[in-house]
Amino acid sequence: MSIYSPEQKVKIARDPGRPGTADFIEGLFTDFFEQRGDRLCAEDGSILGGIARFHGRPVTVLGHRKGKNLEENLHCNFGMPSPEGYRKAQRLMKQAEKFGRPIITFVDTPGAYPGKEAEARGQGEAIAQCLALMSALTVPVISIITGEGGSGGALALAVGNRVLMLEHAVYSVLSPEGFASILWKDASRSGEACAVMKLTAQDLRRGGIVQGVLREPEGGAQNDWQATFRTMDAALQKELAALDKLSGPALAKQRYQMFRAMGQDLAPAGKEDL
Amino acid sequence: MNRFFAQRRDRLLMYQAMREGRITSARRSACPRCGEESTALEWVQHKQVCPKCGHHCPVGAYYRLSMILDPGSFQELEEKREPADPLDFPGYPAKLEQLQADTGLKDAVVTALGRVQEKKAVFAVMDSRFLMGSMGTAVGEKVTLAVEYAMRHKLPLVIFAASGGARMQEGIFSLMQMAKTAAAIQRFQDRGGLYISCLTHPTTGGVTASFASLGDIMLAEPGALIGFAGPRVIEQTIGEKLPDGFQRAEYLLDHGFLDQIVPRDQWRRVLGQLLALHDKGGRA
Numbered sequence: 001m002s003i004y005s006p007e008q009k010v011k012i013a014r015d016p017g018r019p020g021t022a023d024f025i026e027g028l029f030t031d032f033f034e035q036r037g038d039r040l041c042a043e044d045g046s047i048l049g050g051i052a053r054f055h056g057r058p059v060t061v062l063g064h065r066k067g068k069n070l071e072e073n074l075h076c077n078f079g080m081p082s083p084e085g086y087r088k089a090q091r092l093m094k095q096a097e098k099f100g101r102p103i104i105t106f107v108d109t110p111g112a113y114p115g116k117e118a119e120a121r122g123q124g125e126a127i128a129q130c131l132a133l134m135s136a137l138t139v140p141v142i143s144i145i146t147g148e149g150g151s152g153g154a155l156a157l158a159v160g161n162r163v164l165m166l167e168h169a170v171y172s173v174l175s176p177e178g179f180a181s182i183l184w185k186d187a188s189r190s191g192e193a194c195a196v197m198k199l200t201a202q203d204l205r206r207g208g209i210v211q212g213v214l215r216e217p218e219g220g221a222q223n224d225w226q227a228t229f230r231t232m233d234a235a236l237q238k239e240l241a242a243l244d245k246l247s248g249p250a251l252a253k254q255r256y257q258m259f260r261a262m263g264q265d266l267a268p269a270g271k272e273d274l
Numbered sequence: 275m276n277r278f279f280a281q282r283r284d285r286l287l288m289y290q291a292m293r294e295g296r297i298t299s300a301r302r303s304a305c306p307r308c309g310e311e312s313t314a315l316e317w318v319q320h321k322q323v324c325p326k327c328g329h330h331c332p333v334g335a336y337y338r339l340s341m342i343l344d345p346g347s348f349q350e351l352e353e354k355r356e357p358a359d360p361l362d363f364p365g366y367p368a369k370l371e372q373l374q375a376d377t378g379l380k381d382a383v384v385t386a387l388g389r390v391q392e393k394k395a396v397f398a399v400m401d402s403r404f405l406m407g408s409m410g411t412a413v414g415e416k417v418t419l420a421v422e423y424a425m426r427h428k429l430p431l432v433i434f435a436a437s438g439g440a441r442m443q444e445g446i447f448s449l450m451q452m453a454k455t456a457a458a459i460q461r462f463q464d465r466g467g468l469y470i471s472c473l474t475h476p477t478t479g480g481v482t483a484s485f486a487s488l489g490d491i492m493l494a495e496p497g498a499l500i501g502f503a504g505p506r507v508i509e510q511t512i513g514e515k516l517p518d519g520f521q522r523a524e525y526l527l528d529h530g531f532l533d534q535i536v537p538r539d540q541w542r543r544v545l546g547q548l549l550a551l552h553d554k555g556g557r558a
Contacts, residue, residue, distance in 0.1 A: 123501075123502035260457065
């Protein structure tokens with residue numbers, strides 16, 4: 001049992017002092033080369049990605065970026081990607097597959113941006129294509145939910161062979177505010193929503209949605225970045241080593257089967273046999 | 275349960291009788307869009323499309339299948355699959371039971387084997403009367419099983435989407451159905467399978483952002499609302515009113531996300547044509 005309530009964890013997960021994707025890239029990788037643009041229409045600052053080395057080995061790394069101050073927040077749209085961001089992510093992941101690089105994704109977003117232009121350019125299609133693409137990749141994919149994993153906008157970067165979560169991160173079908181607003185027509189009941197949503201790392205580990213929970217320093221990752229990086233580094237090394245033993249098709253198959261099984265035994269086939 | 279199948283059969287028989295002119299009804303009801311009244315017979319003859327303004331009213335899954343499939347070719351798949359309550363969500367089992375009683379559906383999607391103009395295919399048809407057609411574990415599982423059935427039997431796949439998105443009451447498990455269904459479609463298509471995605475009013479949220487947007491052929495009914503975020507959420511976010519026609523099928527066609535818009539009385543013709551053009555239904 002955690003000492004923090006789900007509602008407190010949502011607060012910790014959103015703490016602006018927590019390390020973000022840019023910090024994880026700086027803290028865990030060397031030789032980072034940023035890749036920008038979707039080659040179709042625009043560059044989206046809310047997803048940061050590129051090539052880097054992890055213990056000397058080239059990998060593709062990408063994740064949601066929220067920014068650290070108002071100017072950065074605006075540039076990154078507070079970590080809410082538009083279709084261009086998801087299409088950039090697809091481009092980077094296809095390239096990673098082409099060059100045989102493992103992919104590491106960091107997930108931290110309130111959700112995909114619900115805007116007019118985002119809809120005009122196919123937000124739903126962009127996310128759907130990310131899911132389809134990731135499900136079939138023949139390179140290792142490790143996804144880490146580092147802060148708030150909100151909705152399809154988070155899942156779009158989280159179809160990994162392993163999905164890990166920082167201890168106080170949260171991951172849910174929608175933000176607690178959105179959830180309360182849809183179900184009870186009252187966004188102010190978000191605290192209540194947190195309690196029923198089973199959105200904590202511990203709940204999700206039990207439900208088989210994530211495969212590992214990474215310990216955070218006392219009070220949360222914001223209190224000691226270096227300790228968080230060390231934990232994450234060890235976990236990434238361990239998981240990569242395990243996935244390296246699988247062939248390309250075996251990686252795609254393992255990932256497919258893992259997501260295929262989610263909710264499979266929950267929806268019973270019915271009392272009588274067909 | 276048998277009562278509901280009996281009711282459904284009676285209703286379908288009544289529609290058929292009315293179409294064939296054997297019975298008539300003078301009961302009138304108003305179109306939700308133009309407000310003009312039409313008789314029950316006129317509504318049935320026009321397949322629940324307003325005879326005055328052409329507004330396409332939502333229709334249930336079994337009724338839609340009865341309009342599209344060759345008579346006698348309907349064979350339901352996974353009809354006994356029940357929804358689950360993975361979050362122990364307060365009040366959810368009672369709500370499911372009530373909806374099952376009211377609609378005769380187990381959950382928000384019906385999957386079936388059938389033929390259109392002699393061409394065999396696997397169908398999944400969503401029903402917005404069941405919790406807004408939202409996708410929880412049962413819907414995700416049934417859609418995935420339908421994709422796998424099509425893959426196993428090398429048949430084309432036709433899905434009619436109608437959904438408010440992921441089902442809140444099943445939380446993260448609903449979200450995972452997006453990854454599961456999208457992955458199944460990708461597999462099916464990688465093996466040469468034909469997937470025709472038909473979007474009907476409304477198709478939003480997690481269904482738009484997963485299997486519904488991945489068709490080899492993308493079609494929609496006139497006027498259908500199709501999008502990721504709902505219009506109310508967008509208006510709240512950007513602080514302005516959205517223009518008329520925003521996120522409607524015609525808007526999506528203009529923006530390059532659809533092949534064609536198909537009026538309700540044309541589905542049989544268009545699906546028949548497409549299935550014939552891909553004869554043998556792809557290599558899946």
